Amino acid sequence: MTDQTTNLPAKAQATSTAVSCKVDRDLSVLRQMPERLNDLQLIEVEAIAKAPVPASAMTDDHHLQDCLAEMDANLQRRAVNEENKVRRRIKAQRRELLALPREQMTFIKIEAIRRFTFFPTIAELLELGKEWKNPHGGAQRLARTMVMHERMRRQREAAKRLKFEEVPQKDIDAWPEWLCEGLVAERLLREREGGGFEQDRRHLDDYLAFLETQGGEND
Numbered sequence: 001m002t003d004q005t006t007n008l009p010a011k012a013q014a015t016s017t018a019v020s021c022k023v024d025r026d027l028s029v030l031r032q033m034p035e036r037l038n039d040l041q042l043i044e045v046e047a048i049a050k051a052p053v054p055a056s057a058m059t060d061d062h063h064l065q066d067c068l069a070e071m072d073a074n075l076q077r078r079a080v081n082e083e084n085k086v087r088r089r090i091k092a093q094r095r096e097l098l099a100l101p102r103e104q105m106t107f108i109k110i111e112a113i114r115r116f117t118f119f120p121t122i123a124e125l126l127e128l129g130k131e132w133k134n135p136h137g138g139a140q141r142l143a144r145t146m147v148m149h150e151r152m153r154r155q156r157e158a159a160k161r162l163k164f165e166e167v168p169q170k171d172i173d174a175w176p177e178w179l180c181e182g183l184v185a186e187r188l189l190r191e192r193e194g195g196g197f198e199q200d201r202r203h204l205d206d207y208l209a210f211l212e213t214q215g216g217e218n219d
Contacts, residue, residue: 026051026139030146037150045150049143053136056101063102064094067109075112075119089122096122100129107132155182162188163203172197 026048033041059067097105108128112120120128158179161167172180172189173196180197183189190200 023136023139027142030139030142033146036153037146042147042150045143045146048139049147051140053134053140056103056134056136059098059100059102059105061094061098063105064097067097067105068093071109071112071119075116077119092122096126101134103135104129104132151178151182155179158183159186159188162199164207166201166204167199169198172199 030045030048033045037045097108100108108125111128111131112125115128116124158175162183175183175197180189184191184197184200187200188203189197192198
């Protein structure tokens with residue numbers, strides 16, 4: 001990952017470095033995975049997908065003032081005549097913007113200078129912030145995509161078996177709940193009264209009847 005720790009205060013730099021290392025480790029694990037995942041690999045990828053996005057270093061007073069000063073230097077200010085209004089505006093800026101990650105505040109500053117002529121309102125700044133994508137969430141996004149693709153492949157394979165062959169109950173019992181629920185929705189499995197799932201034979205019986213018809217025509 002690109003080093004974004006330059007010129008950060010020591011505490012923020014340590015946080016940013018630790019977060020970057022964690023993201024790099026997770027991405028390295030994911031990129032070494034094969035195209036098809038076995039059960040243990042799928043569990044490992046699912047764990048990364050479900051993990052919270054590592055926390056970024058937060059905006060501090062110094063960083064906020066730097067960002068606001070740069071915006072002030074590049075954007076026109078609408079006239080504010082009353083001193084109380086100025087104080088309220090500064091207080092509101094600090095309250096709202098200090099709650100943001102440093103990288104998000106930097107993104108807001110860059111986009112505000114690029115898009116606006118006049119200094120944006122706090123609402124406009126926060127709206128810009130919604131467009132920011134946390135770079136530390138890259139591992140989770142990749143993991144979620146990998147899990148989705150693997151689950152789709154497994155469901156297609158299981159559906160094919162259930163449509164065209166009698167699947168042993170022990171195989172169905174070994175399938176994870178998410179897979180069984182998807183196959184129930186396809187009307188290829190059904191819930192058993194005592195719990196668990198069993199093959200819904202409607203598709204299979206139709207297929208077997210079709211094969212018998214084909215066989216009779218060839219006789």
